[in-house]
Amino acid sequence: MGIFDIIGPVMIGPSSSHTAGAARIGLLAHYILKEKPVQAAITFFGSFAKTYRGHGTDKAIIAGLLGYSADDPALREAFSLAKKANLTVSINTSENESNHPNTAQLQLVGCNGKKLDIVGISLGGGKVSISQINGFDCDVSGENYTLLSVYNDQSGVVSLVSSFIAEKNINISQMRVFRKGKHKQAVMIIETDGQIPNEIVDKISSLPIMHSVIAIDPL
Amino acid sequence: MFEYNSIADLLRLAQKNNTTIAQIVIKSEAEEYETTEALVTNKMQQRLDIFAASIKNGLDDEGLSTSGMVGTDAKKIEAMPPLILGNIAHRALLYALAVSEGNAKMHKIVACPTAGSCGIVPGAVFAVGEAKGADREKYSSAMFTAAGIGNIIAKNACVAGAVGGCQAECGTAAAMAAAAVVDILNGSNEQMVHAATLALKNVLGLVCDPVAELVEVPCVKRNGFHAVHALTAAEMAMAGVKSFIPPDEVITAMYEIGRLIPVSLRETSEGGLAKTPTAREKQAQLQNN
Known part of the structure; x- marks a missing residue:
């Protein structure tokens, strides 16, 4: 751990796990989809499901999907940015058990028709992992x-x-x-x-x- | 070699090289990440600008957070001249509240060491820095001092509320802020670490029981309190007051206490303030919206 993990990360508030982490999950999904998203069905599990509004978890994931990073003030305006980008978003919550308390599932359709089903977990301090891609278990952190x-x-x-x-x-x-x-x-x-x-x-x-x-x- | 794993290491290295804690922290960072001291310093200068902007954004935004629980307290403090507190303490309280409220309202902040405790270090450092006419170099030095203290606490204890309770988040931030303030006041390395230790020691056992699982109640007001608390610790250290228990032993004690705090009082919102009738009512209302 370096000193810029202590005086940092630079992020949009309020929560490193529920906001910054969510933005990073969205951004990783943006890169993995590799085309402009036009549809996003987002499902929150566990603590994400209970607290996403107060933490702006929904806004953070959408902004990430649109390519914005976790320290971009655009996170606040994510819903209007999605509208401008012709991205249709639906937010759902699930009471089903998930392996990790901070879990989000993203079912995406890109502008060329590509479909992607991603599960992301937020591990704390802004660290994340994409734990499933199209039904495959995996682990992508975006750190390297x-x-x-x-x-x-x-x-x-x-x-x-x-x-x-x-x-x-x-x-x-x-x-x-x-x-x-x-x-x-x-x-x-x-x-x-x-x-x-x-x-x-x-x-x-x-x-x-x-x-x-x-x-x-x-x- | 500038690697440090304890407060004792930090003091020894600073003494051996006849320099400040901040300089050792810069050298160690450059060494570990194979970069130059100039680049490390430059990165801190950028963070200083973001700290300053986060104070301004917090003061400018008069709205409430999404939950409606926080957002207007900094304005109230700003509107009233200090009645009891000195001007510097009043400013520290104001700035810390502004940054923490800004965090709750999705403004850009520097986690320090966490988002929940992000107002304490900038609140104390900028209030004292402004009053003492600190230049950019001095602010930067103060932040490196704070970073060194925070780094050691993260290595030997923890800085996450979920692991160690609020003492680990706001307590660490107050320790960092206290050392940074002594740096601005040109205190000695010894005084810096004792300020940090006194600040941490006084909040041992503080639990993390946020209402509705949000970083708002009691977190925002607690940022204001801790910024002033850090100034008290700095004042004591500058007068020569020392912690009877040495710094590294206090850090170990903080970690042990953190592990002893029940899980219900470590950021799970399953106990304490989070389970009061008012908190339950608010949580139910937020979830049914």
Whole structure:
């Protein structure tokens, strides 16, 4: 922990977990959707469900979806910004149990028809994790350079992708693979110390087994 | 090597290098994150500007928070000249309330160390800084001193209400503010850490029981109280008053007390003020809206 975690983070109030964390969940969803969102059905669970109005959790997630960061005063005006951007929003709460008290589910449709179902959890102090993408368990924090690849599970993919990254002398700090079963769809999450250049992202995307590849800079 | 893990480390390093706590904190940060002292200082200067803006935004916004529970107390303090408090303490109270109310109203703030306690350090530091004509360098030094104290408490205890109660959030902020104020007053390194220790020691055991799970009641007023509390600690330390229990031992005690506080009184809103009839009524009203 550095001193700018003590004198910081810089954020829009009132709560690092319920406001700043929510904005980061929205922003990560914005990057993962990779196209302008036109529909967002947001469901809050646990403490988010009980306190989202007072904490501006709804505004924060919407602003994030529109690409605003957690310290942008635009968070306050998120509903009117959504209207201007032709984003239709519905907010729901659920009394169902969730694994974490601060959980939000985002069901999104992009302007090109892409659908995305994301579950995000806010871990406290503004730290978050995307814990599910389209039904896959995963863990994306947005704290490091992240490469998210969805592909058909088969041997050799991990080594191929990591060799492309190694070509550019980029150090992999963390790597996790989540899959629905042997030879079924899999998600590989690679975190690196440096930014992965576009040419490498394109090279990985062009592998025939890849469904989608998304590179995310630290939030 | 400027790594520090305790108040004792910080004092030893400062003495060995014949410098201030703030300088050790800057050097340590630059060393740990492989950056330059100039960049670290620059980043703090940016945060100073955001602190200043957060005071102004809080004072300018006369509205209520979404829940309607807080938002107009800073205005009331501003409208009335101090009757009992000195001018500096009155300003500290005003600024701390303004920042904390601004936080509740979704303005931009610097968490310090948390959003719930964000008014205490800027409240005390800017009130004293203005009165003493502090320059930018002095403000910056005060903030690094505060950061060093906060960092050690975060490492050896905690700064989250959910872990250690309000003593961990507002208590840590008051300790940081007290040390920062002594820095502005050109006190010694020893006086800075004793100010921090006295401030923390006096709020040990303070629970976190926010109404309707919002960072509003009792949090906003408590920011005002703690900014003035930090000034009292600084005044004592400047007069040579020392904590009988050494700083690092007080920090350990704070952590132990935090673990002993029942979960119902650690930011869960399941006890204390949060379960009073008035709080329950407000919570029900907010949830049915």
